[in-house]
Amino acid sequence: MTESTIAPIDYLTSRRSQKLVVAPAPTGEQLAQILQTAMCAPDHAAMRVWRFAVVTQQYIAALTNLAIDATRRSGREITPEKEQNMRKWLGDVPMLLGLAYKVSHDNDKVPEIEQTLSMGAAVMNIQNAAHMLGFASYWSTGLGTYTDEVPEALGFDALDYRFVGFLALGTPKMKLPVAQRPDPMTMTHFWDGKV
Ligand SMILES: Cc1cc2nc3c(=O)[nH]c(=O)nc-3n(C[C@H](O)[C@H](O)[C@H](O)COP(=O)(O)O)c2cc1C
Numbered sequence: 001m002t003e004s005t006i007a008p009i010d011y012l013t014s015r016r017s018q019k020l021v022v023a024p025a026p027t028g029e030q031l032a033q034i035l036q037t038a039m040c041a042p043d044h045a046a047m048r049v050w051r052f053a054v055v056t057q058q059y060i061a062a063l064t065n066l067a068i069d070a071t072r073r074s075g076r077e078i079t080p081e082k083e084q085n086m087r088k089w090l091g092d093v094p095m096l097l098g099l100a101y102k103v104s105h106d107n108d109k110v111p112e113i114e115q116t117l118s119m120g121a122a123v124m125n126i127q128n129a130a131h132m133l134g135f136a137s138y139w140s141t142g143l144g145t146y147t148d149e150v151p152e153a154l155g156f157d158a159l160d161y162r163f164v165g166f167l168a169l170g171t172p173k174m175k176l177p178v179a180q181r182p183d184p185m186t187m188t189h190f191w192d193g194k195v
Contacts, residue, residue: 011132016179018136021170025057025095030133034169037129041122044110050122051161053098053154064090066153067144074147086142090168097167099123099139100156119164126167136172141165 006014026034031054038050055063064087071078078086090096101119103112123139130137143166144150151163 012128013181014178015128015131016176017127017138018172018176019089019138019140019168020092020173021094021136021138021168022092022173023057023094023170025170026130026133026135030135031095034126034129034133034135037125038122041118041125043118044114045107047104047107047110047115047118049101049103049115050119051100051102051156053100053156055096055098055154055166057094060090060093060096063096063143063150063153067142067147067150070144070147070149073149074144090143092170092173093168094170095168096143097126097169098151098154098156098163099165099167100151100154100161100163102160103162116162116164119162123164123167130169134171135169138168139165140168 025031035052038052039048041050043049068078068083068086099119101115103115104110105112107115127137127139141164145163145165148158151158151161154163156163
């Protein structure tokens with residue numbers, strides 16, 4: 001199946017996360033196109049909670065250092081082997097997207113769970129759009145996501161934002177086979193109308 005013959009729905013079923021991504025990253029124009037799809041996420045009361053911090057390749061080493069140091073400072077262990085693996089992986093990644101949403105704690109109409117879901121839907125659109133343009137992505141909540149320092153350094157203070165991790169975004173390092181997925185009917189039933 002070549003890209004030109006893929007039906008739109010097959011893009012959705014052929015996407016798979018890919019940790020190993022390399023340069024080139026999306027161009028500015030492609031990134032704008034990808035992010036535009038995030039704006040189409042379901043959004044109760046048009047809250048527009050989605051926020052992104054683009055980390056281009058030149059700053060990924062600095063972010064890696066911060067993530068490792070901040071994680072250790074927060075009391076979580078990173079073994080030397082894990083650190084080495086992280087550095088090796090991120091040394092090839094050409095772009096990271098920091099993912100956050102602007103949280104509204106006291107919205108009567110839209111509880112926080114709906115804001116979280118909207119952010120998740122936005123990220124899903126980004127991952128699918130990246131795939132449609134021939135890129136791959138990988139959502140990670142490593143890299144100091146659950147420290148205060150990393151989100152704050154990216155401009156997302158804990159009072160106003162929920163930081164939900166990073167997307168590594170780039171060109172797939174290798175072609176992976178289509179992933180085996182569950183049969184959705186094992187997770188679905190038709191309601192019989194009885195109350
Ligand atoms: C919010 C979120 C955070 C994640 N964080 C990690 C992570 O830190 N490390 C990891 O190995 N996978 C993580 N994953 C899983 C991968 O991004 C990916 O979804 C998984 O490997 C399955 O691949 P698939 O998307 O092709 O089904 C996370 C997924 C989500 C939704």
